[in-house]
Amino acid sequence: MTRIAIAGFQHETNTFAPDATTLEQFVNPGAWPALTRGADIFTVFDGLNIPISGFIRACRHELVPVLWAMAEPGGYVTDEAFDTITGDIVEGIAQAAPDAVYLDLHGAMVTRAYPDAEAEILRRIRARIGPDLPVAVSLDLHGNLSPAFFELASVVTIYRTYPHTDFAETGARAAALLERAMAAPLFGAYRQGDFLTPITAQTTDHSPARELYAALPGQDAVSVDMAMGFPPADIPDCGPSIFAYADTQVAADSAADDMLARLAAAEPLFDARLVPADQAVRQAMAMQGPVLIADPQDNPGAGGTSDTTGILRALIAAGAPDAVLSMLHDPAAAAAAHQAGIGARIGIALGGGHRQYSEPVHATVVVESLSDGKFTCSGPMFGGAQADLGPIAGLRLDGTGIRVVVGSTRCQNLDQEFFRVAGIEPAEHAIICVKSAVHFMADYKRITPSVLFATAPGANPCDLSTIPYTQLRTGVRRG
Template structure:
């Protein structure tokens, strides 16, 4: 019986984010599962919308589970964490001596020593297992991939939805594509796009992303995928990339070229949809509600600090009569609320710890709800996953209808349970503010007729012209129709 080893190492690195991604963040459970090893992977990941889960469910061979590690997107991955996790994977593959390996990777991981971290992972495995050892990889739609990575992987699949509701299916596609590659020769082709695409313009909920990704399965090939790239990463291979696999080299090249031509043809239609925070709040107050406002540049799911106060201040200044915001990463405020107790009225500085983005908002608040921050997600993207945000509280700014959910773990709000954990039902409020960029849409579009994207200072800049790049490759453009580097 064929034996397939499986492992995962997920991180989306924002090289402009101020907080490093250290070993302990991979060990903790937040919105992502905690670091898991060996046979525990089978039960821990069963039924989840995670690529590894989809691969294991689809695979018809004997599985050799090794390790899975993931942390909330943030700054550079610490070298010791990278070396420990990759070292465990390499040692596990060597010891198991399987017939092939599947890796659940992101595609936008960066360490200070390895700007092309996924290529480095594959290089270390290749040194241990040789050039012909089959390696299948699934990737996030936001991967920044290089020719070196493409050359080292046998086959690659990429998410085709943003929000990523197809993560498990992408893992399942990797299982099927690996089967094809293990039974016959598979030709492959790789292309890189010529322009960075703003994160908020990449969604498959809008044009042109919807049409661009819908066309992929119909190409004349075994598999064609497009990674749209992750802009807040100052590395040479930042930007879109295309992977095509076919029975012949001619068919693989044709599929890759057609996809690149389609991407180039629709480039001018990508729209970042950004509004100033005051404009977004004014439009939301005009209704009808509920209206969702995304605090996109403080999205923890793209490395944001999760604690900026720009949007909260806009709500206060506009005297919004009914607004809720989740989740503000502020362990000190959450601890103070728990110490004060239900119904207490206390004065707290909220957020604003990274003063390059915002200042703390000091307010008198009423502690309305307390929670341990543990809940099970129910939305289309993270449904079934158990989250642990640590001590959590719902605070109402006294004299207003503005409520803020403060928590002790940093994670983007991509599920309505981020409000329900403290008893708030999003559909019952006029303005619903989420610290997320796009992923929230999978769940919140079911209750909100209007979704707005607010531009406030944060570690996830969505206006590409404002990002201080220094290491991009020559010739790539800063956004659709934007200026060319070098």
């Protein structure tokens, strides 16, 4: 029977984020599954909407599970984390002596030594298993992929939705494409786009990304996929890329060229939909609620610190009568609330842990709820996933209707449970503020169609003209 080794190593690296991503963050990632080894992968990922889960369900061959690890997006991955996890994956695959390999990767990992980290993972694997063994890879829609990566992978599939509701589906497509590649030769084609788009403009809920992804696979190809790229990464291969596979090289090239032309034609249509924070709050207060305000520039799912106070200050300045915000990363505030107890009225400094983006908000708050931070996600992206974010507190600014959920682990709010863990039902409030860029839409659009993308300083600039790039390829334009 055919034996396929399976492994995963995911990270989306924001090279402008202030804090490095350490090995401990992969071991205990909070809302994501913890680092998992061997046969435990079958148990941990059973039923989850994760690419490796979809691959496991769809694959008809004997599977040899090696290791899976993921950390919340952040700054450069440390050498210790990269070398340790990659080394374990390479050794596990070599010991398995498989007939093929499947990798659940992201596509936007960066270390100080390797700006093209996924290609380096494949180089190290190829050095042990040889150049010809089939290697299938599933990737995030925000991957920054290189020509070298394309040459090292046998076949590639990429998420086609943003919010990424098709994690498992993409893994299943990788299983089917690998099966096809093992049965008969496939020819591949790769193209790079020459412009960057802000992540808030990339959502497939809106044009033009909706129409671009609806056009896949197109032509006479067996498979066509496109990564939009992850803009806050100062590397040469930052930006969109296209992967096409077909029975002939002519068909693969034709499909890739067609998709590249569609992407180029869509360039002027991408809209980041950004509004200054104070304006967003005033707009929301004038609208029929609930209205959702996203804080994309402090999105921890893109490397944001999740502790900036720009949106909170805008709510306070406008006198918002009914607003909730989750989740502000502030372990000290959460600890102080737990020490004081429910019902306590305490003076506290909220957020502002990274002064280059914001200052703390000094306020008197009422402790309305406390939690150990353990909950089960229920939304379309991560339904069934077990979160463990450490001590959490629900705080109300005294004398106001503004409530803030403070937590001990930096994590993107992409599920309504990030409020419910603090006893807050988001749909019951006029203004809902989330530390997220787009992923929140998968769950929160079920309670409101009204969404504003507010700008306040943070580590994930969505106005790409403000990013001090030094390593982009010549000719790459910023959307």
